[in-house]
Amino acid sequence: xxxxxxxxxxxxxxxxxxxxxxxxxxxxxxxxEEFEEEAKKKSLLGAAMVxxxxxxxxxxxxxxxxxxxxVESDDTLPGEPAPEDEMPKTD
Numbered sequence: 001x002x003x004x005x006x007x008x009x010x011x012x013x014x015x016x017x018x019x020x021x022x023x024x025x026x027x028x029x030x031x032x033e034e035f036e037e038e039a040k041k042k043s044l045l046g047a048a049m050v051x052x053x054x055x056x057x058x059x060x061x062x063x064x065x066x067x068x069x070x071v072e073s074d075d076t077l078p079g080e081p082a083p084e085d086e087m088p089k090t091d
Contacts, residue, residue, distance in 0.1 A: 027035060054062075 030038070050065075053060075
């Protein structure tokens with residue numbers, strides 16, 4: 001009797017995995033505008049992770065954020081030195 005229960009549980013898990021993995025992706029159903037809007041939203045979890053990282057490694061986090069802003073604005077060419085006003089202070 002226990003073997004039938006075990007087989008039923010395994011079959012249910014496999015069916016559940018197939019249902020979850022086979023469901024359509026929510027990003028596929030979005031328009032491009034909806035996707036861009038969702039991508040720009042700031043999450044509370046993301047802000048908490050950045051805050052924790054700033055507490056642990058303050059210099060590195062600032063440097064990564066500056067690089068991210070530079071890439072987003074795309075105002076520098078590859079190989080150009082970073083402007084002095086955007087570099088984080090390492091005092």
